[in-house]
Amino acid sequence: MADIEISRNLPIPKSALAIGAHPDDIEFNVGGTFAKWSEGRTRLAHVICTDGSKGTWDKSADSSELISARANEAKRAALMLGASEVMFLGQIDGELEETKDGLGQIVKWIREFKPQVVVAHDPWKRYRLHPDHRKAGFLALNAVVGARDPLFFPELNLEPYRPEKIMLYEADLVDHVEEIGDWLDTKVQSLLEHKSQLKSTMDITDANDQEQVLRFKNWVTSVAQNEAYKYLGDKFSFVESFKIMDL
Numbered sequence: 001m002a003d004i005e006i007s008r009n010l011p012i013p014k015s016a017l018a019i020g021a022h023p024d025d026i027e028f029n030v031g032g033t034f035a036k037w038s039e040g041r042t043r044l045a046h047v048i049c050t051d052g053s054k055g056t057w058d059k060s061a062d063s064s065e066l067i068s069a070r071a072n073e074a075k076r077a078a079l080m081l082g083a084s085e086v087m088f089l090g091q092i093d094g095e096l097e098e099t100k101d102g103l104g105q106i107v108k109w110i111r112e113f114k115p116q117v118v119v120a121h122d123p124w125k126r127y128r129l130h131p132d133h134r135k136a137g138f139l140a141l142n143a144v145v146g147a148r149d150p151l152f153f154p155e156l157n158l159e160p161y162r163p164e165k166i167m168l169y170e171a172d173l174v175d176h177v178e179e180i181g182d183w184l185d186t187k188v189q190s191l192l193e194h195k196s197q198l199k200s201t202m203d204i205t206d207a208n209d210q211e212q213v214l215r216f217k218n219w220v221t222s223v224a225q226n227e228a229y230k231y232l233g234d235k236f237s238f239v240e241s242f243k244i245m246d247l
Contacts, residue, residue, distance in 0.1 A: 006231050007176045007244065010117070010165070012040035017115035017163075019047040019106065019143075021096060021136035022055065023074035024194045024201065029169035030119050031081055031187035032180025032224065033240050038082025039183070045085040045113050046078045047106060049136045054093040057200050069196045077193040080186065085113070096132040098139050104153050106143035111158040118144055122168035122243055133170065141166070144247070162247055171243035177231055180224060181238040188217045 016037060020026040026034070026046050034044055052070035053063045071088060078086045087109050089102055110118070123137025146152040148162035167176065180187065191202065192213070198204040204212045224238035231241055 004173070004175050006174070008232070008239070009179055010176075010244075012037055013042050013116040013164075015043040015045075015113065015115045016117040016119060017045045017047065017110065017113055018119040019049065019121075019136060019140040021049050021121060021130070021132035022093065023048050023052045023070040024055075024077070024191065024197055025121070025133070025136075026119075027077050027081070027187065027190045027194070029121075030167075030240060031190050032183045032238075033119075033178040034081040034083065035183035035186035035190070036178065036180060042082075043113075044078075044081065044083040045087065045109070045115070046074070046083050047087045047089065047109060047140075048074055049089045049102075049139065050091050050093040050096050050132055051088070052093050052196075055197060055200065066196060070194070073194045073196060077190040080190040080193060094132060096135045096139070098135065098142065103139060103143055103146060104156065106139065107146040107153050108156050108158065110143060110147035110163070111156065111161045114161050115163050117165045117167060118163045119167045119169065119242075122171045125170055125172040128170075137168065148247070164247060166245040166247065167242040168245070169240065169242055171241060173243055174231055174241040176242045176244040177227065177239040178242070179228075179237055179239050184217075184221055184224060184238060188220050191216075191220070 018026045051067045053067050075086050120140035121133045121137035123134050150160045202216045227241045228234045228237035228239045
């Protein structure tokens with residue numbers, strides 16, 4: 001396969017909408033980019049497809065309490081990244097499906113929010129384990145088509161809207177990176193707002209243990225550094241990586 005030319009750093013968009021399967025997916029995959037864009041005055045919004053009700057290793061956890069906690073955590077994390085809106089599709093964690101109603105809701109949000117850029121999971125990533133990530137990616141892409149074409153969802157009584165670009169994270173075929181070195185701290189802090197996930201996804205058993213928190217921050221930093229070296233051959237930068245699509 002020929003070498004792929006890697007672009008970097010879009011001009012700061014006026015607006016961007018990120019679509020994630022679970023309440024922390026956006027922060028993990030695009031937190032640095034959104035923090036950077038927010039500083040550049042981008043209007044940001046998050047769409048979260050599932051309720052996060054299975055996001056724990058604790059068999060005795062109360063699902064309704066977990067759903068409420070994860071929604072509140074997602075709002076705080078999004079606010080930290082500068083997002084003005086968080087929309088919840090509310091499907092059951094692990095059981096995400098592309099229903100007409102769910103697709104219509106995302107079409108409505110795209111037409112109303114008018115994002116210049118839509119950011120979502122790459123549904124074509126090979127060997128993907130979690131079904132919600134794959135399905136959320138297809139749901140996002142199908143909603144972009146539905147939002148741009150006037151004969152889709154006429155019952156919404158909203159003018160069609162076409163974003164300019166789609167950026168797919170967890171990408172199978174990366175061709176774009178966003179440098180996030182100056183925004184790593186904000187990304188980490190937004191992730192730490194997901195307190196219900198500290199043990200299960202961040203290996204933090206005590207949020208007051210600064211050694212554990214630093215270890216997690218170092219891991220986030222090393223991932224971003226490794227991505228820069230992999231795609232740019234640059235050991236001194238920190239990036240989030242994407243597949244970019246023009247519309």
